[in-house]
Amino acid sequence: MNVVIIGGVAAGPKAASRINRLCADAKVTIVEKGELLSYAGCGLPYYISGVVKESKELMTTSAGTVRDTAFFQNVKNARVLNRTEATAIDRTRKTVHVRNAAGEVQDLPYDKLILATGAESALPPIPGITLDNIFNLKDIHDADRIKAAVEPHKAINAVIVGGGLIGVEVAEAFQEMGCRLTVIEFLPHILSIMDPEMAALVEGHFEAKGVKIQTRTKVLEFKGEGRVERVVTDRGEFPADIVLVAVGVRPSARLAQEAGLVIGPTRAIAVNAQMQTSDPDIYAVGDCAEKVNMITGKPAYVPLGSTANKEGRVAANAICGMPDAFPGILGSAICKVFDFTVARTGLGEKEAREAGYDVVTCLAPAPDRPHFMPTSKPLFLKLIADRASRKLLGGQATGPGNAERRMDIVAMALTAGMTVDQLANADLCYAPPYSPAVDNLITAANILRNIMDGLMSGITPSDVLARREGGESFTLLDVRSPAEVAQMRIDGSLNIPLGALRKRLGDIDRSKPVIAFCKISLRGYEAALILKQAGFTDVKVMDGGILMWPGTLLRG
Template sequence: MQDNKRRIVIVGGVAAGMKAASRLRRLDPELEITVLERGRRVSYGACALPYYIEGLFEELDEVMQTPAGVLRDAEFFRKVKGFEVRPGTEALAVDRAAKRVRIRDLASGTESVLPYDALVLATGNRPILPPLPGIDLAGVHPLKSPEDAEQLMELAQQARHAVIVGGGLIGLEMAEALRKRGIAVTLLEMKDQVLASALDFGMAALVHRELRKNGVDLRLSEALQRIEGEAGKVTRVITAAGSYPADLVVMAIGVRPEVSLAREAGLEIGPTGAIAVNERLQTSDPAIFAAGDCAESTDLLSGKKVYVPLGSTANKHGRVVADNLCGREERFPGILGSLSVKVFDLNVARSGLSEEDARLLGRDPVTVLASAPDRAHIYPGAKPVIIKLVAERASRRLLGAQVLGSGAVDKRIDTLVAALTLGASVDQLATMDLAYAPPFASAMDPLIQAANVLRNKLDGIAASLDPLEVQQLRQQNRDALLLDVRSPAEHAEIRIPGATLIPLGALRARLAELPRDRQIIPFCKLSLRGYEAQLILQAAGFEKVRFMEGGILAWPFELETGPIREPATPEGAIEQVA
């Protein structure tokens, strides 16, 4: 009797491929589903690999386990999910006319042909390894797979000096992981900031400070030139600026979509270099779908095709593919480039357009930087967050956001993702009915505060400069006066060099001390008092006044601590009560 089951072949057994296969089985118990995976392991969480190297969990197989602790291997998927997974099997070529895939068993070398009615390409990405001298030395590795993690863990147990090449997500996570193991870490980034595709420079500068505070030798604007070694093993890396010792080198300069199978099959490759797909994630061949890190997406705000490989997107792709294969006409609308990363004690997140992106797209961006505690300041454990909002001047529509701090940034960025997805304005964000209780937020959540500051700026009520603008102004105009309106006690603890201290409570009585012909820039810890100072000065007739956004918390440049050499204020000055 002839078997008329519909045959679905999936190439790639990690995030998108396994999500598609599992969803397919739930929707249709009669499908014949085969997943091919070149590696030995399937359905693993690669994003957890730096935390394995850090030592936060002991067994590498935990990245392949369900929340209940069950190992997701080929046997699990056969028995529990009801489909076939073939680890160690490489897809060599796709014959689109005959609808079949030529495959090879990597253990035996045996080749065979697998027919399909529909094909899903979930081939993922591959690390960028530039053809530089020494790139093949022992001890030089990317971090892509569990096998990479095994090798890096073995090296880390003996290493004294590590060099990380690249200041993206993996580079930052590995910097922390290796420092936590007591290894001296040098991080090379060829651009002038880390997370260059995610953060504007001012926010990235705060990440630079965190890295250096935790002992990372951060080398910006330094490109790797070559890697040197002895007896076939790495010993140092060389840049134009110097030489750095290395027992191990982590190559983390980025990834490229793995599209060789698709290209050789004649499928269309998009402008990003990833496989071109429509909203249903179909390729240029209607019988072939592409999902995950090999496929491009559409940016929801710009409408342009983008390549942002993330496990969250890959899982969504897999579900959309499965639904369409089962006739459910599902669409994948696009992405906002949302991401988050932990850098030592700093939590970092972003979504939507950066200020630079918005400007390049001609959106006339207006931005604001606002700092606040992540919960009621009276509740134990309150920590700061710094929020940068980007909006379009004319429409007041939100375009993007960046949030960082030692406090809770995740719920703020997720709220902003919802606002960006729905096309909300700054005014709508400011009136959102966010949940409040002292253990979780302040009565005016930091998001609400940031939105209100931006509304004031758009309405011409608040005149402000961000810290980068302040620094540029100070460098270009030595007459600019940076006015610290915090209390003497706060000033004694930490301060911006060269700033003049007049506490807010003493400001009205000491207006005569301030020059009316100079630019005055008041600030405090968060710059709420800085804004109050701006209003006091303007009411007194001062015309050149702008407060500094974000306060001293958002100042990414030099700070001074320790005893003050000379008194900054006359004895008996009035202190501001926060």
């Protein structure tokens, strides 16, 4: 059996390795347009920053063996044609037309063909984008060029256009290398995969680290004499000695489209659960292939190396006659932002509403371990659920606390189709060095249960701020201690410590709605219960407390 694989970075090599293990008689050929094979593209920002010392480390096995052409030939029994481009697929003759760097051409016959052509960087047609020192980050060679442009100078002005995962990860690298950095994002917030209140926390963290975040800003032109010197936007000009354009990627599906294969609504190659395209002898895996959202059942496109490896294995299993199916994705993603972790899985709030769910959300900031443990760190958590079915729909977390553990648990809960009630009673590991006795996730699930059961009426801090700015009259009740209020407070709020609330009910105007809060709104919830028991009819709890407040805070 002849198997030709077009693409040699992630999904392609994974498929080749699996086929070698299952079908010893298969003749596998990998065609790769670039020079390098099977490198960890997601590690490029950490190579730029110097966390990864040598680029070779991104191309080695855990035993230190470089995954080059000799490795794939001798260990994986796969022939590699690197620096060779596949230019056409003849589905009738079942051949792939290829051309190498020397201009030599040949036709490769196949019984099964795997397309692992990946994704292409989206480069907007902005005037001046061809100036020197304007980069995108696709491979190790790009990373080498970026390092060379930054390292000799230090303290240079750097601009990143695009605040997605790549832009955010490289932003930390530039900042650590001593650059004066501005991140320009067209949308209202960076990290559009996160809900606005969660993205705002990350923006605040960037600002605290000295990174300028410029949102709602459109780049109009790059200017300079041969080399970029400034970035012109609709909100002013920014000095720039180096620019990274990271405005997203698109599936590399041209070869498939020209071969007459079905392209899905996401512009990626349509596949079934076995990763077969509309031609049963051709498979598509990795960033060029369309996904299915496991919650909505609709087509989705979320290019990730982890998904690519899973899909490569599924396609190999199918080719070798082993029953397997790729169930889809949840859109799980994570990134490091200095000492913050930013993670999400499932549907965001807006996605869930657009999908037709009756959405219930909660914000639950709290320490990730008991407060008495010296390793305890803050963690901001959000859960999203459907009111009718009580099923969990998604989760997001950020902060210096352990976000990855919580989001991995949410991902498994989503995969199992769990309700918030089931999550609230999940038997998670507990010991003070690792988590609170009532884990952050279980607390958040219980908040959702209280809301769904009518025991609590919540309101997001952003909605509270919008009501204030809109001129609505209500009492914003702060039930923290005087010492806490002295450190930071919301202007115009009424402070009555929780312990004094029952004795001071007369200080609160019963004719106005009351919105109670504290640091994280646990005491705010208790205050709301006291007020309801005392006959107050319009009482809400500000989700997430003062820690999630998006407006100005008075300090001192």
